[in-house]
Amino acid sequence: DAGITQSPRHKVTETGTPVTLRCHQTENHRYMYWYRQDPGHGLRLIHYSYGVKDTDKGEVSDGYSVSRSKTEDFLLTLESATSSQTSVYFCAISESGQGFAVLYNEQFFGPGTRLTVL
């Protein structure tokens, strides 16, 4: 298994409180991603990072911010949690490679964080 840990693994919080989720990798991969998984929606990209201090928005970025000050850590912050942010959050890592002149993007996922916002 890829060396990815997420913390906390479970969290219950109240509406309006700030929440930070942490993803830590030991693979020294350049790319890191945050996804959320909800029934009926599959996995959707929130934000991603293509290097230290380099981040970009994904499909469902509203209400979320991220930071990456070190290669190994990627933080996801909910500034003011809402009930609609109740979900399972997955971190993924990737070292974009090149084969036969085609860029590819193997991503490996962490174990997830189950967040409940009451």
Next chain:
Amino acid sequence: GENVEQHPSTLSVQEGDSAVIKCTYSDSASNYFPWYKQELGKGPQLIIDIRSNVGEKKDQRIAVTLNKTAKHFSLHITETQPEDSAVYFCAASTPHSGGGADGLTFGKGTHLIIQP
């Protein structure tokens, strides 16, 4: 942006039979198509992938085919076993203009049930 459709949402097959899950994508620039298996309470696990310069790839009981013209790709599992029961996700990835790639766009998943 990319849109990935996956069918069926639930698939029940007898142990030993084959299972096929199909996906379509919308962005002709997408060039990488992985398949993930997710067991209850765990993160998605990459089981096989295919790149746009290849039409078919096989790994033991699992195979994936890609039709770039029709923009669809499929997962084939032969000789299914009880441990194949899980949720399977297809995904597509588009190269990033600055190098590397954006995140994956996922289908909504197929719950595969292997009946003993």
